[in-house]
Amino acid sequence: MTTLEAHHLVEDVPGPVLSEENRRVATGIVARYPTARSALLPLLYLVQSEVGWVPRQGMREVAEIIGLTTAEVEAVATFYTMLKLHPCGKYVISVCTNPSCSLLGARESYERAKELLGDAAERMTPDGTFTLEEEECLAACDKAPVVAVNYVFYDGVTADRMEELIGQIRGGRVPEAARGAGVPGDLKEVSKVLAGLGSAPVAVREGDGDKGDGVAEEQPAPAPEEEPKTAEPQPEEGAHLPQEGETGGPMGESEAESSPEAAEGGETDG
Ligand code: FES
Secondary structure (H helix, E strand, O other), rough: OHHHHHHOOOOOOOOOOOHHHHHHHHHHHHHHOOOHHHHHHHHHHHHHHHHHOOOOOHHHHHHHHHOOHHHHHHHHHOOOOOOOOOOOOOOHHHHHHOOOHHOOOOHHHHHHHHHHOOOHHHHOOOOOOOOEEEOOOOOOHOOOOEEEEEEEEEEEOOHHHHHHHHHHOOOOOOOOOOOOOOOOHHHHHHHHOOOOOOOOOOOOOOOOOOOOOEEEOOOOOOOOOOOOOOOOOOOOOOOOOOOOOOHHHHHHHHHHHOOOOHHHHHHOOO
């Protein structure tokens, strides 16, 4: 069975899958949105954070909480490959096998990983540590071949680097990601972050104190009911404010982004 086929088979477990505590958390998540159905993805990640994947029973419970049908929830859950529809290992290794990565050795990396982890890894290794999957373009083609571990990216992962990476994870020393995201936690922890309950763990680098060994440190989770702050930026005292018709100088990136007219004009000119 290919990874793609496995993804489209929704498996099930007896319910309920959401604990009483997570049902309360779910209510807090729904309250963040103007309409309950907007909480669909965070709630599916909440199920994944509890079960380790998303069984059909989880979809039923999410549907009930936000007033959708199970079929509507399933239609969304089967679209997003980050939602896992079968039991998975603690670490999901996603190997991009699209053209840029394949041309630079992704297929060899994938085959090396399969050799090391066994065929069962395409679902879950017997020790429950790994799931190996092929992934479509991870949008980091200039860093090819790219691999994600629980959705945190590692660049230039050749077959030898893949072997090293698997050894490090097996040894309990998950390396720091290539760019900014720190060290990925296990799939349940990462799913909790994706549900909006906390922030990604960060690596502690050498010289940052006693834990200078790349061990992940959990960051405090924000309160679920916290409202985003949208305070207007205030001009500094004595600052010159452009008047109507006056050119304020070259437009910064943020201004261009916030001005659809300007963005459109730019595209037309190009
Ligand atoms: S082809 Fe692999 S990241 Fe785009």
